Amino acid sequence: MAEQEYSVDFSKIAEKLVKNKKVIFFVLLALVLLFSAWVRLIPADQYYLSAMDPYWHYRHSAEIVDHGYPGTELREIDGKMVPWDSFHNAPYGGEASKEFYQYFTAYSYMYLGKFLVADLMTWTKLTPVFFGVLSVLFMYLLVAQLFGRGAGLGAAFMFSIAPSFLMRSVAGFADTDAPIAFFTILSFYLFLLAWDRESYLWGASAGLSMGLFAFTWGGYRFAPLFITAAVGFHLVSKITLAYVRKKNIIDELKTHRKKYTVFAVFLLSMFIFVTLFKGIELAKFWSATRVFSSLKEMQRESLDTGVRNVFLTVSEMSPGSLVEIVSRVHIISVFLFFGFLALLPFGLWKKLSGKFFHLSFFTIWLAATFYSSFTAVRFIEMFAIPLAIFSGIVIAEMISKISSKKPAISIFIVVTLIALIFFVPNYNLSGPSYFQTSISIASQSGPGVSGPWLDFYDWVKTETPKGAIFASWWDPGHALTALGERPAVADGSQNDEHVHDLALMFTSTDMDTSLSLMKEYNISYFFTSSDLLPKYSAISFLAGEPDYYPQVPLSQTSQQGDTVVLEYKLSQTEAVYVSLTGPFASATLQSGYNTVPIQRIIVFSSGQPVKFETEAENAVDYMIYVLPDYQSVFLLPPRLENNLLTRLHLFSGADVDGLEFVKDFGGTIKVFKVK
Template sequence: MKTKVYNILKKAASIRPAVSYSSMLKFTILSLIFVIAFSVRILPIRWGYYLSEYDPYYQYRQTKYIVENGLAGWLSWHDYLSWYPWGNIIRFHAYPGLPLLAATIYTILNALGLHFSIYPTLNPLQMDPIYNFCVIFPVIMGSITCIVMYFLGKDLGGEAVGILSALFLALDPSYIGRTSLGFFDDETVGIFSLLLFIFFFNRSISGESSESTNLKGTLFSAKTGWAVVAGLTLGYLCASWGASRYVVVMTALFAFILLVLRRTSQRLLVSYAVTFFIVISLVSCVPRLGSRFPLDYLDTRFNFEYDTLFVYLVFFLLLFNEIRRIKDRGKRAGCFLAVVTLLIIALLFLWRSGKLAPIGAKFMAVIYPSIRFKNMILLSVAEHRASSWGTFYYNFGIHTFLLLLGLYFATLMATNLSIFTIIYSLTSAFSASSMIRLNILMSAPVSLLSALGIVRLLKPFILSLRETKTPTSRKYKVRRTFGKETSIMVISLIFILLLLTYVIGTDFMISPNRGAGPRFRLQAYAPTTISSAGLSLRPLDTTKDWLNALTWIRLNTPPSPTKPGDNGTVIASWWDYGYWITAIANRTSLADNGTWNTTQIQQIGRMFMSNEEEAIKILKKYNVTHVLVFVVFQAVEASYGGFYPYLGGGGDESKWQWMAQIAFGPNEDEPFGNLTLGFDYVDVNNNRMYDRNDRIVANEKGQNTTLFKLMHYAVGTVVNGEPYAYVVLPGGKVSTIGRIHLEYFEKAYFSQEYGSITPAPGTRYVALVCLYRVDYPSK
């Protein structure tokens, strides 16, 4: 019996798949990289389990809607909780890619019995399993993307390049910032799809199959399958992320450069054509991209933007290049004539029918950075501002220089993938310098080329360390290119430089108590925006002013109108807080972070920067029931034992300039105060800047604005117990504002109360969310 059992086990062992030591080692290393990426990105959980920033709340609402109503429901969704009274036709202002993927994965996992309910809580959102899934989704996707980076790096320069590039991406500060806990936004799937597309497209054009002796053989070769998958991936990317047009144009530029370098083939033409045929077919089904896609495919119409015309131009150039190779002169001339005629007819049709659309302002600002100064709303968004070259070093550390080394080695390699990577790195560097948000585009090429540079630089030194002298004969004696001491010194130097970036950090000259440290840790170990109450700092614990205020609104105000004309709660605030109001408070807002209705944002800015008489007219126009203001101040100790408020820290007291400039025009904030809202300084020294010797005077126009009154009424009430306000101005001077009288507004809710003011833990900053009820005059 024992022998029989032994024989059975022996046979079972013989059919066991053989796993080599190198495969096990590689699997272990990739698993460790995944764990590192996951662990770093989940660090914000120290401040609570919340979505971060603002846009993720919009994406969450869409995901929930698709789970509950399906894609057809999303396509017909007219959301009246935002941009009241017009509402928001979601399909024209949102990309379906991220919420559709998240809803699909959630539905599958839920069907398999994997639920995302957490401990009982009073937070209305954390009781929703869809919300809990959306919070962890970016952490998982960011970690998986690092594995995709391994395969791309492996194709570029081998196993070592793949492993190092995956590790570098896992610890890249810019990428961590966009894939950390709660950052449920387009970039979550954007970089993942981008890297996957490059991997597939490179596979589709690399090498030539034995079947590719003619066009038919090339079209039906196995590599066309890679082109199909590349097209599907890029199509999904276009349906998910606005930056996809950068990838589209970059791919066309890559094909054009191959054409200039005379590296084209039928394989490139077929892969390019198949990929973009699929992309265009998918993009035509995305309403936001201009296809006017209601519910049936027959009504689909295309709009072509000027930047995408380059894609078609490159296709025709590749086609001309293949026609040029036809040996029969008559046949070649006929093909040329047919293609040119078709091209002219297509351009004339597009031009005359008005199908050619200009590039959007946000994307033009990347190409021409100076255009942002003409668009105040674009300029008011911090992540849309230009970044300095010093920012690159601050973000990437030693990788800034390793990138240049990698570019050198990639140029020497001159493979299709190395050329694509060079184009990717150079164009992403330009984009990142134009718009600081696009630093994330640089994360992948910096990781790839840094890994390539290190591996190619250290390879001869490592080989030199492995070599041994053979004492047998001169014939077989190995001569080292470098001595052992030199090899050890160079390898140690690279290790120390990496140590400076990942252990000490790029701001090592700053005192440790000011938060210096490795950039990836500072980026990862930071609270979500709402758990820090929107403050531009890192408190020691959760700051619940916004969470408490929005929960109070959700539970204590009447429901919002289901359609224009109905009674219900309508809240006016600056556009920054719109997504929070609709998603967390479940109440109607006038504007949100989509910023697509410039006119309405101008009206809100005009309301805040006008006196109460003018403001009430604007509010009546939109049937507003409540006005929300957010103000941040520091508690500065006073000689009498109390304290004075020093306004500043990221609230509306820091945003009023944009309200004025958006409402009235560029530089129109100065009439409301050239020092701060409600105060002017007299330049005694004529040095064109404020200093302690200058005199401060009240600015009547600024102090009469609705925003000034609402902010200081609240601050005075919570600091002094009555709306009698003092304020500390720049330079430490204290100014008495006096009693604030509100004509048409009354307190509904303040997140702080007199006698129990609670600064953010570990700071002196107080976040104050103020909700006022609008009291319209009888006439």
């Protein structure tokens, strides 16, 4: 029997694909989504979460899985049983927060995740990837329905690797940033769908999305504010045009009556759902009209309680500069936005002429988030969303110009787009390209806790009494309560007297003051860590007297006979010299042609600190603390030498009555028991 030959006619397949462009777009969309998932999964092989705040959500998710509600117990408050969190805000505790992200993580794990992954930590680590990819999908749907599938694909791809969004949606960064982006895009997509189709059902769906958005983040109110501003602009423009064209204004508005009714349905449903999820106060979205003044309020120096505002020391709440904003969103996305403006008079405006409402909406969104980014850098992430939309429109417009009849122009367009995305560096001409930035961000994302910190949290959980209250600065609080399972005086969810009093403990040179505050908070263990030294400017600011630890790197080493001389340059004319002669050490300060001895110096010998003092009358009242590797020194005036942080972390608690040194974790963390 003759062997039958089979062949594939690729020309016919290509012909069918060209005729059915939908298939091509769906394939390309699938590739964008797969790539979006892949790049976010790059750090997935690391077990622990990639920052401190995600442990807040992980702990509450674990509590929901364990006993059905966030918090450590149920407590009767005003006749109602309320979930109470005794780990937060110790020793008093507080009502446990209820947030969508925690419930989503817990229930999705119970009904799906536990069959796919080893434990809740692994599942929690993957949730930002899920919301990140969903955000990209709805970015496509949003832009495609308004400006075409090509623009949708371009916007989806640009947003999938937008640096400011990617860094907050990679595996491990299990904070609310990815869900916030998702509900922002979803809510706008549903509302614009309702507006265009004049559908009450879609309007109510947008209201439900806003309700879930509010359940996720209290700052959701900017979204309905943008929608209201766009609808108001639409109303004013129609009235103005009717007046200019001498038409009956009432008749003109009646033609859009159903759209305005859809807007009313959206507002009403949103108010109902937000009230159901979070209460009537959060449903009053119009308070967002004070959004910019409230941002300034968050950045004012003192709170109503009279203590310094902790937000002034949080990096993401610090004001942004133009250079920082451009750097974080990448110069290419800014360039493409200006490309959008440049293309308007060359046919693009004609193509978009029927999309005036949508463009005004996105322009309001872009302008408001751009302005907000100058107030607080965390809003740069929101600014990246409308930038991706405008970028997608430009990319689609450029690709539409490709034609076999114009090969030179077509090649130029293709080369330009490839160069912009894959090769052009950031604004400083030394940073990576837009694409390479995303790969670098994902590759460099690492666990928020490792090494000595993991050993410390394990020791806290297994070697200390349950209910023992721990205190340090607020940064490790969430990880301590989640991994160590012990109450913390402060964590990343506070802006009150707790943080202020911790600052006083660390900065005080009066040990009685520090110990009295520890007793007031019923602290069992107090710990310090090496990262608190560079953070001392923030700690001391909140205590009321801004200060810092001057650290000077080693400039050079020389040999003078039997003495090794280490030079630590303060400036061109000033330097500290440390002289090591056998087992002895001394330090001098040279300023110009004058040299004076420094009264005290600590050096390390066989891993142990050794203190030397000079009796010279002209000695400067400072201490030079030489780090064990001799690569840098701290210059400690008496106010730093004698504060609690120095005495505990650098001197290991020597001569501090009332505190007992318990354990040292690799020199990084030192733990003391309050007697």
